[in-house]
Amino acid sequence: xxxxxxxxxxxxxxxxxxxxxxxxxxxxxxxxxxxxxxxxxxxxxxxxxxxxxxxxxxxxxxxxxxxxxxxxxxxxxxxxxxxxxxxxxxxxxxxxxxxxxxxxxxxxxxxxx
Amino acid sequence: xxxxxxxxxxxxxxxxxxxxxxxxxxxxxxxxxxxxxxxxxxxxxxxxxxxxxxxxxxxxxxxxxxxxxxxxxxxxxxxxxxxxxxxxxxxxxxxxxxxxxxxxxxxxxxx
Numbered sequence: 001x002x003x004x005x006x007x008x009x010x011x012x013x014x015x016x017x018x019x020x021x022x023x024x025x026x027x028x029x030x031x032x033x034x035x036x037x038x039x040x041x042x043x044x045x046x047x048x049x050x051x052x053x054x055x056x057x058x059x060x061x062x063x064x065x066x067x068x069x070x071x072x073x074x075x076x077x078x079x080x081x082x083x084x085x086x087x088x089x090x091x092x093x094x095x096x097x098x099x100x101x102x103x104x105x106x107x108x109x110x111x112x113x
Numbered sequence: 114x115x116x117x118x119x120x121x122x123x124x125x126x127x128x129x130x131x132x133x134x135x136x137x138x139x140x141x142x143x144x145x146x147x148x149x150x151x152x153x154x155x156x157x158x159x160x161x162x163x164x165x166x167x168x169x170x171x172x173x174x175x176x177x178x179x180x181x182x183x184x185x186x187x188x189x190x191x192x193x194x195x196x197x198x199x200x201x202x203x204x205x206x207x208x209x210x211x212x213x214x215x216x217x218x219x220x221x222x223x224x
Contacts (some may be wrong), residue, residue, distance in 0.1 A: 044216040056211055100210050104155040
């Protein structure tokens with residue numbers, strides 16, 4: 001069964017460093033998303049991406065964050081200068097155009113120290 | 114501000130019991146309501162509901178949406194220990210496809 005894959009599964013980084021989280025969405029999907037879940041809290045929307053541009057972003061998605069689809073398969077989230085409060089599980093999701101049911105990857109646990 | 118509220122936050126039952134999980138929402142441009150099961154990491158898709166009063170079923174799980182009263186329920190009959198998980202409810206807007214999640218219901222099914 002097709003699935004969304006994310007790498008790495010866990011990343012530890014020092015405060016102030018840049019990190020890139022990678023995702024391979026399901027192949028026929030055209031909508032891509034990033035969500036995050038801080039430990040013990042709700043899943044929060046960060047950004048959605050369609051037709052090679054951001055279609056919507058939340059207040060959390062400030063100038064420190066960026067997304068890119070560098071080739072036909074990968075979808076990346078970059079955090080330019082990580083802060084302690086960026087520590088969270090980051091989920092990538094994708095959906096197909098008509099149904100818009102979003103399918104999630106296994107997540108990347110980011111720990112900023 | 115869009116809001117999704119789930120209840121109860123936590124529920125402990127015995128195998129074989131039937132459970133009902135609740136989700137209410139206040140979303141400006143509501144399109145659909147989704148249910149997910151989160152075991153260890155990723156939320157796994159269960160149902161998407163867009164029309165009021167039409168029950169969706171998958172095995173022992175079923176769900177229904179009431180767009181007038183702005184809520185949905187997820188029923189699990191004859192629960193099994195494998196049903197232990199966090200069940201997430203999320204509302205989807207028409208303007209884009211942002212999902213607004215509730216806090217989740219932590220379900221524990223004891224043998």
